[in-house]
Amino acid sequence: MRKLATLIGIVLLYTACNTNDNKTTLPIYGNKDTVTKVIDGKAIVDTIYQTLPAFKFVNQYGDSITNKSLKGDIYVADFFFTTCPSICPIMHRNMLTIYEEFKNVPDFKIISHTIDPKHDSVTVLKAYADKLGIKGNSWWLLQGKKEETYQLGEKNYLVAVKQDDGTPGGFVHQGWFVLVDKQQRIRGYYDGTVAKEVEKLVADIKTLRAETNTEIAQ
Amino acid sequence: MKLKVIGVLLILISIIVISCQSDDELEFKRYYTNGKVVYQKKCENCHGKNGEGLSNLIPPLTDSAYLKNNKNQLACFVINGMKSKLIVVAHKSFVGDMPPTEIAPIEVAEVLTYLNNSFGNKLGITNVEHVNADLQHCK
Numbered sequence: 255m256r257k258l259a260t261l262i263g264i265v266l267l268y269t270a271c272n273t274n275d276n277k278t279t280l281p282i283y284g285n286k287d288t289v290t291k292v293i294d295g296k297a298i299v300d301t302i303y304q305t306l307p308a309f310k311f312v313n314q315y316g317d318s319i320t321n322k323s324l325k326g327d328i329y330v331a332d333f334f335f336t337t338c339p340s341i342c343p344i345m346h347r348n349m350l351t352i353y354e355e356f357k358n359v360p361d362f363k364i365i366s367h368t369i370d371p372k373h374d375s376v377t378v379l380k381a382y383a384d385k386l387g388i389k390g391n392s393w394w395l396l397q398g399k400k401e402e403t404y405q406l407g408e409k410n411y412l413v414a415v416k417q418d419d420g421t422p423g424g425f426v427h428q429g430w431f432v433l434v435d436k437q438q439r440i441r442g443y444y445d446g447t448v449a450k451e452v453e454k455l456v457a458d459i460k461t462l463r464a465e466t467n468t469e470i471a472q
Numbered sequence: 473m474k475l476k477v478i479g480v481l482l483i484l485i486s487i488i489v490i491s492c493q494s495d496d497e498l499e500f501k502r503y504y505t506n507g508k509v510v511y512q513k514k515c516e517n518c519h520g521k522n523g524e525g526l527s528n529l530i531p532p533l534t535d536s537a538y539l540k541n542n543k544n545q546l547a548c549f550v551i552n553g554m555k556s557k558l559i560v561v562a563h564k565s566f567v568g569d570m571p572p573t574e575i576a577p578i579e580v581a582e583v584l585t586y587l588n589n590s591f592g593n594k595l596g597i598t599n600v601e602h603v604n605a606d607l608q609h610c611k
Contacts, residue, residue: 339517343518
């Protein structure tokens with residue numbers, strides 16, 4: 255009898271731990287590396303997660319934006335161009351709901367990279383932003399060299415998507431929203447054309463904000 | 473006996489009334505149903521599932537007055553698109569480009585019937601003859 259009680263106790267504990275895990279953490283995408291550090295004479299294995307590389311773009315106000323401008327921010331990134339007749343309107347209609355939800359949150363941003371920098375000058379991007387109805391600095395529309403944008407998109411942001419899919423190229427056209435944490439690690443991919451996925455993204459942003467706030471508290 | 477005759481007559485009359493109605497109604501329904509498919513394929517990404525448009529970038533399709541006033545131009549807008557044309561829809565100005573769409577006149581008629589009778593609009597059928605006539609007079 256006592257044995258049975260212990261067994262039930264163990265099972266209960268185990269399931270309790272499990273549900274806690276599921277609730278509070280998002281996966282960390284990208285390649286992992288481990289380093290062994292020696293602290294107080296003990297060898298400790300530490301995991302190094304892939305972070306996004308340095309970049310430099312210009313936003314709709316003509317300000318230069320680098321990865322340092324996003325330091326300490328959770329952000330969502332996507333790729334678009336202002337004259338895109340296919341999936342961009344639907345993506346930005348969805349992105350607008352995210353903007354409305356979080357625009358007053360100081361440590362949250364949205365960055366949209368144009369993949370047509372030749373046409374989408376700073377002036378064009380500003381006009382687009384005005385027409386879209388976005389103000390302030392919580393949603394930046396970024397313009398830069400085409401190769402650098404593609405490089406960042408296909409080699410960095412969408413690297414996990416690439417691994418899953420296996421085919422090269424074209425990912426910047428597929429309407430992905432990428433969620434990045436304050437350490438500039440990728441934490442989620444969402445199809446920006448699907449309302450359900452966008453709802454999940456909103457929930458995940460909240461989860462991620464809660465997670466980082468606890469980390470800072472510790 | 474009299475009752476039977478009246479009954480048969482009533483049934484006959486109602487059959488005639490129903491079949492007359494359903495000729496027009498059937499045509500409308502056929503246009504509308506096909507138009508919904510065309511809309512989903514060719515228009516929905518930009519104009520939205522509920523014709524809501526997108527902020528001041530893409531006009532909504534909910535302004536019945538605009539649709540009515542421009543009834544004879546709508547087919548041209550669909551086929552030729554718009555280039556830097558200023559339009560005022562639902563009290564907002566839009567200056568943008570709408571891409572041309574390569575679809576048959578019958579599909580234009582279907583999609584116009586769909587959007588003219590969705591999203592709060594109730595403007596009746598736009599048939600293919602109407603579309604063909606309008607396409608002769610595109611500005």
